[in-house]
Amino acid sequence: xxxxxxxxxxxxxxxxxxxxxxxxxxxxxxxxxxxxxxxxxxxxxxxxxxxxxxxxxxxxxxxxxxxxxxxxxxxxxxxxxxxxxxxxxxxxxxxxxxxxxxxxxxxxxxxxxxxxxxxxxxxxxxxxxxxxxxxxxxxxxxxxxxxxxxxxxxxxxxxxxxxxxxxxxxxxxxxxxxxxxxxxxxxxxxxxxxxxxxxxxxxxxxxxxxxxxxxxxxxxxxxxxxxxxxxxxxxxxxxxxxxxxxxxxxxxxxxxxxxxxxxxxxxxxxxxxxxxxxxxxxxxxxxxxxxxxxxxxxxxxxxxxxxxxxxxxxxxxxxxxxxxxxxxxxxxx
Amino acid sequence: xxxxxxxxxxxxxxxxxxxxxxxxxxxxxxxxxxxxxxxxxxxxxxxxxxxxxxxxxxxxxxxxxxxxxxxxxxxxxxxxxxxxxxxxxxxxxxxxxxxxxxxxxxxxxxxxxxxxxxxxxxxxxxxxxxxxxxxxxxxxxxxxxxxxxxxxxxxxxxxxxxxxxxxxxxxxxxxxxxxxxxxxxxxxxxxxxxxxxxxxxxxxxx
Numbered sequence: 006x007x008x009x010x011x012x013x014x015x016x017x018x019x020x021x022x023x024x025x026x027x028x029x030x031x032x033x034x035x036x037x038x039x040x041x042x043x044x045x046x047x048x049x050x051x052x053x054x055x056x057x058x059x060x061x062x063x064x065x066x067x068x069x070x071x072x073x074x075x076x077x078x079x080x081x082x083x084x085x086x087x088x089x090x091x092x093x094x095x096x097x098x099x100x101x102x103x104x105x106x107x108x109x110x111x112x113x114x115x116x117x118x119x120x121x122x123x124x125x126x127x128x129x130x131x132x133x134x135x136x137x138x139x140x141x142x143x144x145x146x147x148x149x150x151x152x153x154x155x156x157x158x159x160x161x162x163x164x165x166x167x168x169x170x171x172x173x174x175x176x177x178x179x180x181x182x183x184x185x186x187x188x189x190x191x192x193x194x195x196x197x198x199x200x201x202x203x204x205x206x207x208x209x210x211x212x213x214x215x216x217x218x219x220x221x222x223x224x225x226x227x228x229x230x231x232x233x234x235x236x237x238x239x240x241x242x243x244x245x246x247x248x249x250x251x252x253x254x255x256x257x258x259x260x261x262x263x264x265x266x267x268x269x270x271x272x273x274x275x276x277x278x279x280x281x282x283x284x285x286x287x288x289x290x291x292x293x294x295x296x297x298x299x300x301x302x303x304x305x306x307x308x309x310x311x312x313x314x315x316x317x318x319x320x321x322x323x324x325x326x327x328x329x330x331x332x333x334x335x336x337x338x
Numbered sequence: 339x340x341x342x343x344x345x346x347x348x349x350x351x352x353x354x355x356x357x358x359x360x361x362x363x364x365x366x367x368x369x370x371x372x373x374x375x376x377x378x379x380x381x382x383x384x385x386x387x388x389x390x391x392x393x394x395x396x397x398x399x400x401x402x403x404x405x406x407x408x409x410x411x412x413x414x415x416x417x418x419x420x421x422x423x424x425x426x427x428x429x430x431x432x433x434x435x436x437x438x439x440x441x442x443x444x445x446x447x448x449x450x451x452x453x454x455x456x457x458x459x460x461x462x463x464x465x466x467x468x469x470x471x472x473x474x475x476x477x478x479x480x481x482x483x484x485x486x487x488x489x490x491x492x493x494x495x496x497x498x499x500x501x502x503x504x505x506x507x508x509x510x511x512x513x514x515x516x517x518x519x520x521x522x523x524x525x526x527x528x529x530x531x532x533x534x535x536x537x538x539x540x541x542x543x544x
Contacts, residue, residue: 046360051368302356303349 021117025102033250034064040297047301071246074239081146082236090144091237091244094137098251101130105258106185108268108282114185115282123184124172127259128165131214134252135161138216138223141245142233153232156308157223160213163315164220168210170323174203174330175263188267195266202326204264206319208295211256213315215249217296219303222311257292261285378494380460381443384436386480387455387488389426394480395455396434397427402447402456410440411447412523427453434476435523438464454490473521 038053038060045052053060078087104126106116120126135157142154176182178199179190187196197204213220224232234245261267265288268281306314367374376382387395398415416432424430447456456479466472481488 043360046364047356049359049362049364049366051364051366054368298353298356302352 018117022103025117026099029099029102029251029254030247032254033247034068036250036254036293037067037246038063039293040300043294043297044301047298068243071240071243076239076241077236079146079236083144083146086140086144087146087236088241090137090141091241091248092137093140094134094248095244095251097130097134097137098248098255101127101255104184105255105262106188106267107285108280109185109188116185119183119185122182123187124176124182124263127184127255128169128172131252131255132161132165134248137245137248138233141237145233145236147236149229149231149235150233153223153225153229153235156229157216157233160216160220160222160311160315163312164210164213164319167206167315167319167323168214170320170327171200171203171206171210172263173327174200177327177330177334184262184267188262188269191266192269195264195269197264197266200264200326200330202322203330204260206323206326207260207264209319210315211260212296212299213311215252215256217249217253218300219306220311221305222308225305227305253293253296254289257289257296260292261288376460379445379458379491380462381445381458383438383459383461383464384441384447384474384479385457385459385488386431386434386476387457387490388481388483388486390487392483393423394425394430395453396431397425397453397455398429398431398434399452401450401452405446405450406441407444407446408440408442410437410442411435412437412526414522431476433522434479435521436474436479437523437527438472438474439469448491457488457491459489460494470521470524473524473527475521 042052056062108115139154142150179187216223268285403411414433
């Protein structure tokens with residue numbers, strides 16, 4: 006025990022980060038496979054099943070393909086920013102995991118860092134993710150990526166507001182911005198109950214923030230070829246791809262932490278000897294499934310309706326929800 | 339407000355439908371491992387049949403070649419000699435070549451054949467990287483001497499999957515590396531591509 010305690014902090018953090026990175030990347034690989042499978046099933050197809058049993062080696066095959074492909078840079082592109090943009094996307098996507106807690110034991114919270122300003126940090130970092138997309142689209146030096154990145158920026162700004170406001174309701178109820186504090190505040194009563202409206206708004210805005218169907222105007226194939234990553238190929242495209250899925254995973258984690266009680270067991274199951282992290286994983290997985298389910302079900306929004314929906318519906322409803330929550334909390338103590 | 343609620347209901351119904359379909363039976367036939375049963379008279383790769391005594395049915399009459407709307411068949415007949423009879427009739431096909439890339443698999447050759455020699459089998463896996471390899475000559479069309487007489491379409495059992503592997507087998511046993519040069523039709527095609535002026539005198543004797 007003393008030997009473990011004598012390891013310097015930075016080494017511990019480095020090891021934790023390495024493990025977490027590995028876990029997140031593996032999760033990405035299999036989330037992608039799962040998405041293709043689920044989409045396939047919902048469209049009466051078997052999905053990828055040629056590489057390994059049930060297609061389980063498909064992510065490896067995809068990775069090999071992406072690595073071996075030619076890395077093109079258009080003549081008109083701004084070479085430095087063009088090459089940098091995927092890394093910005095990926096960096097912001099991964100850095101969120103520095104503070105996301107996955108469980109708790111008597112020794113403390115299972116997270117790399119437990120930041121006071123947890124939610125604020127999350128919002129700040131996830132908003133930075135748009136830079137990767139908009140810079141990548143701009144630096145491509147061609148028109149469809151530019152349109153995609155402009156859309157992305159506008160969409161992020163519009164939906165970020167609704168998202169933040171829906172999270173403030175949770176903050177008021179929990180009385181803390183620290184993520185483990187918020188989870189502990191849900192020990193008896195998950196915030197999805199009192200903050201149901203907030204939860205719905207969060208889910209909608211989270212889909213929009215991660216540029217997923219039905220809000221994937223940023224990469225709308227029918228209008229913009231492939232949107233911001235039209236010019237990208239090979240590994241750089243792969244990095245954008247990873248960033249998109251890691252962002253999906255992030256918003257699923259946040260939803261589980263803030264609304265679904267994090268690693269708390271569901272009602273009536275608190276006595277069951279299942280570790281908290283398993284509950285957390287189940288909740289995140291359910292959220293990821295919901296994403297795929299949405300993609301299989303809904304068609305893409307029209308761009309003006311997307312904007313109108315964000316500003317004229319989500320923002321007022323989120324504000325109203327916040328005001329009501331504040332009033333109720335103020336009067337009931 | 340009522341309209342909005344209706345729309346939310348529509349989305350939920352849609353989600354219900356996709357969820358239901360996730361567990362529905364899929365119509366996919368996983369092709370390379372599972373092969374669909376063909377209709378008994380499926381039009382696939384051709385086959386030249388034999389009689390029970392091993393003689394070729396083809397009498398080199400060129401009716402198939404005349405009937406062919408795609409002009410894919412080349413037949414060059416020759417006289418049987420009493421010592422060495424290839425077919426029971428007077429003539430036989432010295433060369434019989436079908437350009438499977440031109441063939442539209444309509445089965446007119448089968449209809450036209452007076453001796454039921456040329457038939458279309460249900461074999462369909464005959465892809466190749468070389469054009470020349472898709473001009474099938476007699477060595478690949480004729481039923482091998484030890485493989486029976488071939489089956490007439492009318493006598494096939496219902497929906498046989500056929501011996502689908504055979505196309506590949508036949509291909510591997512025959513020397514098709516020569517490509518165009520190996521077949522009469524191939525030579526013609528090649529010279530046509532070069533231009534008729536370059537047609538060699540030696541080729542004209544056929």
